[in-house]
Amino acid sequence: MARVDLDGNAINPMTICMIGAGGFIGSHLCEKLMSETPHTVLAVDVYNDKIKHLLEPDSLPWAGRIQFHRLNIKNDSRLEGLIKCSDLTINLAAICTPADYNTRPLDTIYSNFIDALPVVKYCSENNKRLIHFSTCEVYGKTIGSYLPKDSPLRQDPAYYILKEDTSPCIFGSVEKQRWSYACAKQLIERLIYAEGAENGLEFTIVRPFNWIGPRMDFIPGIDGPSEGVPRVLACFSNNLLRREPLKLVDGGESQRTFIYIKDAIEAVLLMIENPARASGHIFNVGNPHNEVTVRQLAEMMTQVYSKVSGEDAIESPTIDVSSKEFYGEGYDDSDKRIPDMTIINKQLGWNPKTSLWDLLESTLTYQHRTYAEAIKQAIAKPSAN
Template sequence: MASEKRVDLDGNPIKPITICMIGAGGFIGSHLCEKLMAETPHKVLALDVYNDKIKHLLEPDSLPWADRIQFHRLNIKNDSRLESLIRMADLTINLAAICTPADYNTRPLDTIYSNFIDAIPVVKYCSGNNKRLIHFSTCEVYGKTIGSFLPKDSPLRQDPAYYVLSENSSPCIFGPIEKQRWSYACAKQLIERLIYAEGAENGMDFTIVRPFNWIGPRMDFIPGIDGPSEGVPRVLACFSNNLLRHEPLKLVDGGQSQRTFIYIKDAIEAVLLMIENPARANGQIFNVGNPNNEVTVKQLAEMMTEVYAKVSGEPSLEKPTIDISSEEFYGVGYDDSDKRIPDMTIINKQLGWNPKTSLWDLLESTLTYQHRTYAEAIKQATAKPAATS
């Protein structure tokens, strides 16, 4: 637990602060709250429309950190309490967003409002009240790699200069407007520019985080169990759902896109360093990812199938994957990032941070959690229709 002796990276004692965390009830928020409660003396004002993923931190009242976390159920679109909560805190962390790709092309208005318009008051209140802001952006702001425009057989595709994504030098390359997939990336890019401008013109203290596919327990939902049956979560939950239901994993356009996946617990270490080392983090944009964990989506599906068989003790299907077109899976207007390797130079220099967990290990702990949490509920849900017929 928190001790007076905790020091920052420059050896100065860390003073307890109050954090206004918007979107605290989501995947990343729940892990960040857990870390802050278990390992620091900081207080959290946790804002969200939901609190299911942090219930274990809020109840019972006898929890050792009960007086350091306070949940406020509110929608930042239309709640006048927002400014006073930001004013009560030393630091605001904004995680609130629509951030599932299935929504970007089917609900582009909600996506743009959520990621740009709704974030504007948060930036304004922080700037106007001289409060520090840590804002969650995304690796999607890079869009496609320069290399993806080269001929397929060009040797330059192997040159990192054509695909490694660097905060201060890589361009942001999106598809045409009719490819509404990019509504999210574009809204995130504009809010980054607004925050950067508040820093440049009005001296606001800010840090921008660009997460590269953070994954782990409590990510999204399992359709039909703790989310809508027709809902499409991000790939970890889609594939977990298929494995739990003994269905083949669906590979969008053959699963050739590449991603680097990082364990949520590694990534949260980086966020804690940003929180506690403002002098090193202010004014920075940080990639947070694990460049060593790169796979194609097809390779991810194969590895998840193998790991799930191990942790569940159930044999895998003879044909564990099937191909599906992006139009059938996501609808019209979908497009994809081809490859995402984060440059780690800046975060390494400023915060001395490096990711640790291999893809196999993070999948093993995550799929153990998925199996323990959902296997029984799925069994019951799938048994029901048979029992009533």
């Protein structure tokens, strides 16, 4: 049966230049595009470990519809050619782990702003559509976080719900280098918006709210550096696999809404296949119903991991650490992130489905299956690391 868009029109096969296709989100998006659509992907990245299963062997049903191009977009003249021969470019490439924002602020700003500039320029000059990945961090802190602790207004959604078209972007001072990432992402959003307004660039901006699932980041000492600090899902998974306490930064009081990667990818596919509804928009993509404090996340992950691994939790499953100790000087945090869903509901009719418990159960089953044996061996032979 022919695939149709939300307005009942047939969807024609397209060629997509996907930059950062070898990362967490890219790998899931490639998987979806290969298994459920007729589209072709030119997958650009410096790594391909997370999409190897889609590239080999040649006998895969989609062989010929996905090509890997190993290139660094900082300095490779092949990029423009790849964008020119595609119908759509999706840019996912970025440094996006908070441990880097205050310790490698220059790399963070270059990666999230400077390196994205040629992508925007080539799309604009060649009249190509662009879907650019920004972040919910562009909202920074909530207005409510500046109210007195006992103010009743803190309970009023007007002071904390994050809306694409009305919420301000509130960052800490320049010394708080944590915000180097959010600020670079905000400026590239503004540049893309301006290219749309002045030069007619057809764009969509995605603001992901803590998408999590299998293949997110790395497990330190197993498939990433021993001293590396990934995002919270991988940090806590690593602690659980090693039977160490989960570290709660500054008491684990910050709040997040987590969404299952597979739900979020459905939203991206709707954007890809419904350009008339998606172009010119900025979309929050998150799950407002999955809000927890980081402490609650740690407690739930501990329970879920016990269930999927069959091992009892350790006696003291969490430990408090200061942000200075964990991330170093210049760290700061978003207090609370709940996405407003009005625009994405109206334009794409999309809603997330998976509860936090269910998404943790499938993700931690994957983590256990993928890493438990390797961790056991690494612990038994520490010198082999």
